[in-house]
Amino acid sequence: MFEGTDRVWMDGEFVDFEDANVHVLTHALHYGTGVFEGVRCYDTEQGPAIFRWEEHLDRLYASAKPYDLDIEFTKEELTDATVELIRSEGFESCYIRPIVFYGFDSLGVSPRTCPTETVIAAWPWGAYLGEEALEEGVDVMVSSWRKHASSQIPTNIKTTGLYVNSMLAGEEARSNGYTEAIVLNKEGNVAEGPGENIFLVRDDEIYTPGMAESILGGITRQTAITLAEELGYTVHDEATISRGELYTADELFFTGTAAEVTPIRSVDDNEIGEGTKGPVTDDIQSAFFDVIDAGEREEWFKYV
Ligand SMILES: Cc1ncc(COP(=O)(O)O)c(C=O)c1O
Structure with a gap:
């Protein structure tokens, strides 16, 4: 996965990939903090461009807030670091992983004496659920x-710690022969x-x-809602969806x-619709990739 990744940005400096390490007693490793x-x-017609960077940065700072994680860099500094990282690695397209966490000092649950570490890594990453999944769709289990x-x-x-739930759900699905899971909330709704x-x-x-x-307040979710509305669809974005409604849906898709x-x-x-990509999903997916390929919607791209 990381072949061809040479450097990582750590707390203000670019370090060699092999040296991008933390102590084993790092607070976040123990408590998911x-x-x-x-x-x-994306590799757009305007060259490499980061999709919805501003929104991702805003969410990173919002995520840090409840945990009192004090990000010691401004949004401009993180933007410059990211752009420089992508340029110097020579990536035309890549996945970017900014992470902010409580570092090494004490292993009391209270992180007050622990430093805040800020790291940005990037590496090439293709279709997450596979190219075929984008065309044919995926089989999932609840x-x-x-x-x-x-x-x-x-x-x-x-939050990093939240993802143990994601890991358990996803691995349960894969162990049972499915590609991905759907997770219900505590009330039993989707x-x-x-x-x-x-x-x-x-x-x-x-x-x-x-x-x-x-x-999670997904940024692709917001993008899909905007594109769907522009295409003239009515979108109910505060819906409560029961498990049974999944089985009887005309179409379902992930973003x-x-x-x-x-x-x-x-x-x-249970087959959904015709058991393949449905027409509404196709409309939204096409609109999404049209935007990505063109890279023209300036408010959605940070050009590298
Ligand atoms: C739990 C969860 N929900 C939804 C999403 C989708 O969010 P986004 O579109 O911002 O990537 C993600 C991806 O990060 C996620 O981890």
Whole structure:
């Protein structure tokens, strides 16, 4: 995965990939006290361009807030570091992973004496669920693991520790022969995938769970909503979706920085629609990749 990645930006300096290390007693390693982003830089007609960088940066700072993680760099400094990293690595397209976490000092649960570490790495990464998945769709199962309730941990932001739930759900699905999981919230309604938001199509209208359903505020989710509305679709973005509605949906699809716009062709072995990419999903996926390929929508791109 990291072949061809030479350097990582760590706390203000570019360090060689092999030297980008932390102490084994780092607070975040023990308690999951970090926040992060996953961002894509695309090879557009305007050259390499980072998709929705501003929104990802805003979410990174928002994620840091409840944990009192004091990011010691401005948004401009993180932007300059990222652009320089991508340029110097010579990537035309890549995945970008900024992470901010409590570092090494004490292993009391309180991180107050621990330094805040800020790291940015980048590496080439293709289609997360596979190229075929984007065309044919994926087979998913409803996980037996429920999402954390937002009364237990903020679910709307990207905390490293939250991803043990994603890992359990995703691995359960893969062990059972599925590509990905759908995770229900504590109430038993549909929340999202382990690393994706979910959309449902019924009678040509589009539904996606609202923020109070224990979902991450996905940036691709927001992009898909905007594109769908521009295409003339009605989007219900505060929906509550029951498990049963998944099985009877006309279409389902995932969105995410990694998964982009991926159709879901079956849930728990129930075929969704015709068991392939449906027409509404196709419309939104095409609009998404048109935007990405052109790289023209200036407010959505940071040009490298
Ligand atoms: C749990 C979860 N939900 C949804 C998403 C999609 O968010 P975004 O579109 O901002 O990548 C992600 C991806 O990071 C995620 O990890």
